[in-house]
Amino acid sequence: MRLPLLLALTASAGLASAKKCKPRPSSASLASVSSVGSSSLEPSHMSEPSSSVQSASVSSSGGVSSASGSVASSGISSAPSSVVSSASSSAAASSSAAPPTPKQICQVQGSRAATPLHESDLVSHNGYIGCKALCAAQQGCQSFSFQVMTGGYCKLYSEPTWTDIKEGKTGPTWFFDLDCASPVVVGPTINKFAIPGGPAPTDSVPKVPGPVVVPPAYTPPSPTLVSSDSPPYVPSGPQSKPTDDNEFMATYTYSQYELPTVVDEGYPPVTTGIPLQSGEPLPCVLSAGQDHPFTLLNEMYIPLVSRTGSIGPMLQPTEAPAPDDPILKPLEMVLPPFYLKPVAGHSDVYDMVYEQTGEFVAWNSNGEVTLVPSSTGPLLAGDVITSVFSFDCMGTIFVTIASNKYQWSTKGQSCSITEASTPKNNMKALPVNFPKPPPLTNEKVKRAAELLAKAKELKGSKQMKRVNTNDQEPQCPSQPPGLFSGTKPDYEMDQGNFCEDLNKWWGLSPFDFDVACGLQSLCFDQCSGWSFAGCTAIFTAAMYATCLNEFDNWWDVLTAAACTAQVHVFTGFAWSGTGKNLYNKANKAMCRCFCGNPPDTCVYLNDKGEMTDDFYCANLHSDDDNNCGNCGRLCGANSACNGGECGCPKNSHQCGTTCLDLRNNPNHCGKCDNPCDPKYCIGGECYAPKPDECAPDQAVWNGKFEVWSPSFKNWTFAAFPGTTLGKDKNMELLATDYTWQAGQPAVSAVGFKATNIQQGGFHLLVTQKNVKMCPGFNYELKFNLGYVNEVNGAGVTSNADCKVRWLTGPPSSPDVNDGYRSSGWYTIGASNPTYKTFGPWAVGNVVEGEKGVTKVKADLFVELSAVVSCFQPVGGHGNFIMTDIQMNPVGFVGKRSETFGNETLSIPMIEKAGVKGTDMEALLKSYTPEFEVVALSGKNLGRK
CATH class of the missing domain: 3.50.4.10 (Hepatocyte Growth Factor)
Structure with missing residues (x-):
């Protein structure tokens, strides 16, 4: 204590x-x-x-x-x-x-x-x-x-x-x-009882108390809307120009609007943290009934044992006992149990039964304690009465006779029960089935004794050391995630002192457990890294070490037994609801749950605007639209949170309090207060349209197959008759990351996997509609093919040859042109295991009226098609990739980006007229790949 x-x-x-x-x-x-x-x-x-x-x-x-x-x-x-x-x-x-x-x-x-x-x-x-x-x-x-x-x-x-x-x-x-x-x-020493593992000791001892949690600095949001100018827009590359200026001028629009006011100003975060959870309560240490036996202890924690016709304190031997006498093993001592038996018709008093003989403990009119064969109930029978005992959750035994309070005391080898207006609660029940602490090895008791010795030197200095433990008990709720327990700024130490709490029931201890109790209270005062089980194990070891340090010789037997009994009582209570409640009490006085990341603790409000017990974590100085600068602060419609202040949405820009797009606003083109004349802005640059002209550019979009969900954007795939597309079919299409040489970065591509090639081969058609080819310009097409011999780090069989050819329209079968312009065949596979750029195929200039060419205003469009065939050997397997497809006007340097800033340009999608003599829609069934990005490798291949 x-x-x-x-x-x-x-x-x-x-x-x-x-x-x-x-x-x-x-x-x-x-x-x-x-x-x-x-x-x-x-x-x-x-x-x-x-x-x-x-x-x-x-x-x-x-x-x-x-x-x-x-x-x-x-x-x-x-x-x-x-x-x-x-x-x-x-x-x-x-x-x-x-x-x-x-x-x-x-x-x-x-x-x-x-x-x-x-x-x-x-x-x-x-x-x-x-x-x-x-x-x-x-x-x-x-x-x-x-x-x-x-x-x-x-x-x-x-x-x-x-x-x-x-x-x-x-x-x-x-x-x-x-x-x-x-x-x-001269004589035997007390057997140094073997303490039945527990927490592993550690030399890491924290300071007291733990570091106080300093909440993040709270800066309230601005009471008015913040006026600011976005930085100038910097294009990421050459900007795409319209394909038809007439259409561009007719459809050109832009928008701008003033920032709306804040919908809800919200409220500041809670900086003091949230109370810890209490966990499940533990039961009382004593209950009535034969299945709840206990050892009876007197005011000095000496066990009460049998006497002829009575009971009394265990006696000290007056000479040295034999070395093997059980009395020299106080921890292992087996003592006769008692139990409290309910009395029929009464809920406030019990009989106390001496289990060994079945006799009832009674009071006689001389104030003496005796044993009788049967219960008298709560009334005097002759000069004795038995049904006079009651108890509390702490195991304290009370005596009440005819509504009067009595005190049970012991002296020498006898005991008495006498009336007292304010009786001391001397008798204590030590349940036989007390909660058992984790086993503690002699090594751990030795370590506790060492800490005890050091702590005695530091008694009162709040620097007492203790043993750490690895087991943890959740102190904070699991939701929201990321909570941690920390020392609150206004902490109160020593609110979970177990021994001082027991003083309220039993008064002062006859033994000096000051240091052990100090270790326990100090442990409960820590907010992180110290669990209820770990602290209680420390307390248990220190209590045992106290008795071991103090009593050695046979003439200390009774003292050691009493000390051990008190250890049993205190540590048993420590592992029960009593100790758990004090752990929670200390946690409440010392600790709070704090948000880690995000750092601000916000509490929900009920419909009356009052704070509830529900809370969440937020970063008030980030871009949280629901908690912008304050908990629950909401910006107006069409506005967004930027660093804790309400402003324009992320996909727009701001000039003053006006939201706009610097990429297309003719009044603020590329930067605030930069007007255009004429009033057209494209990609942050002023633009002067030239109607009735076709603007040549790289015509293929998504040529690297980087945009592939749910299908490859702008590309379609179909199988010729005799070929089935799909997983575990004749041919499978894969969205891939392809590594063509060790140490080189992966490239995005579409993968082709042909399995068990049949006589005549497998054939499919790859197409992109509306590929623009301006009149008067020659075009060249080039693309990359790569051989594959490894998938997701595992080698694959790739022993076949496949070939690709390009056309300006979809042919009706793999080997005909049907009047479209066609390239030659390009082979990839076992006979050409490489990764390289194929072409260029000189397409030339297409003209209006040519088969497959469609004119829209000043622009010409074709349906760029590739026939893919895997043809030999029969039974073989082919694996290759295709990527980086480009259709460039001859002499044009650079590569077209089909984006307007971060937005995709609207490219008119033109319906192709039916091909004369062939129903292509019936011939080629459209196929949508089931995508799963895989890693393909052309390991050990050099680029050619």
Whole structure:
């Protein structure tokens, strides 16, 4: 518990003066025992060898005989009291002679006449370590004594021992001066219990508290619309000119409009974070019923065990037990369980049943605790009553008799129940089926003990170290994503201190768990990287380490058992709803959930404009149209958010508060305040139309097949009779990224895959309509073909030859021209495994009236067609690609872009007249590829 030792000592004075329990004597339980044992306590230091230290057996009236009915089921018994002390042969001198004045006396038996400076009956003080620590903390204390027996006292004296010691051969009391070294204790040591893994220790220890989360700076949006000018428009390349100026002039339009006002100004973000989620509550540690057994502990955490006809505190042996005695293993000790049994017709009181015998714990009219064979209900039967017990979620046992409150207390080997207006809740239930902590290896306990030792040096400095853990528990909701738990600016530390919270129920602990509790509270105060399970495992290890550090020898058995019992209680509660609730309480006081990316925390509003528990993350200084500069701030129609301010949409430009397009606005052509005369603007440049002229340019659009969804834009594919197109058919078309040589960038292309070529081959038609060829200009066509021997990193069979030829219209069969202009065949495949540019095919100049040529105003158009055939060998497989198809006017340098800024030009789509003598639509069934981009490779091929 996080209490200085001095505070615990002050409290002990009050406990020592409290009303004592009434013993219930019996010939069996209080039989005087006197015997000589084989173990001894030897003087560890005397300044004068001739000092009168006598060797004698010790008899005690406080022991319990083997017939006393102590805990048979657990293998725990109180041994006969016998302590043998040996001294030098000079000890036979008369004790009446005035002894020399030694510097100090250590570990001698006897008695003193001096009035003690202070007394304590706390179990934690009933031994050398505890009593010496009490003396060291008490001003004026120079010596101390304690009794090796249950109920023994620690007494402090203001004078050294030698001033009034009367040494003797009997008695359970041992005397020491304050400066004595550790005593010599003959007999077995307490078994260093094997702590049943847990979190892996780490040397990474955080500061306290964790770094405070500093929310992003909040800059409110401008209260008025921002007036600004867009930078000048910079074309990405040569701009396309109209194909028909007459049509261009007739259809030329542009638009501009003033920015609208903001629809909703919204509200600022929450900068203090959002409370963490609490998680699922855990159950109480104690419930009624036989399936909820518990060990009963008194005010000093000493277990209550059986007596003849009664129960009482477990007893301290008065001489060294055998090395294999179960009492030397306090952690593994099996204690007799009790349980609370509901009483028919009553929901506020229970019977307490001693499970081993089935007897009922009862109160008699003398205020004594006894065991009876059956329940009396909540009414007195004779002079006893059983149905008087109740409990709370913390496992505290209450006693109520006839609506009056009573206090259950213990003293020595007996206990009593007496009326009290404000009773202390002394009795505690330690459930047998308490939540079990993760296993902790001795290594981890050792590590906790090391941290404990360091922490004691730093006690109160808030720099206590602890063990880390890798297990995590979600502290923030999973939605919206990206939330993290961080320390809030107005944090409150130490709100989840487990031990201080338990003080509200049980008062001060007889043991000093100050450091362990400090480690636990410090762990709960961290907002990231420290989970409930990890912190509780640290607390568990530190609590066990406290007991291990303090109690070693057999005369500390009862103290160690009580310490271990308290560890069981506290760590059991720590793993229950009590600990989880405190973890959540600490989180609430220390931590909040913050948005990571985007950084601003916005909370939804209800229909009354009030903030709700629902929230989301936003970047108020980005381009979020729903949260422009403020949470929920909405720009007007036809406007957009730009860096947290409402402005023109991204696909437009702004001059002042006017939205427009610098690419086509004749008043602001290319830049603000740049008017055109005449008033025509194309691609950010002023344009003077020339009606009735055809503008020559590269005529094929999407010649690299970069635009392919849902089909290759501007291209159509059809199969000649005898060929089927599609996946797992005769021929398949693929949208590809083709790498023609190692280390070279991939190019976009259309892939052709012919499978199991049949006699006569497979044939398909590739066409693009409305390819413009201006009158009087000669044109040349060129294109790239590439051989493929690898698909998606895996080699493929490609042992066939395929060929391509171009025409100015679609032929009726693969090998005829039908009056169209035609190129020769270009071969790609096993006989020509390459990637290169084929052509140019000199198309020449086409004229009006020629087959396949259509005239629209001043322009001529053809339907550019390619016949693709894979023809040999029979059963072979062909893989190749086609890309970069261009139809250029001879002498024209450059490449036409069919875009107007970022927008596609409207190219008139002209319906082709039917071909005389052939129904092409019936002959060629249109095919739309099922696209999936694949990576094709022409590995190890050089460009030719």
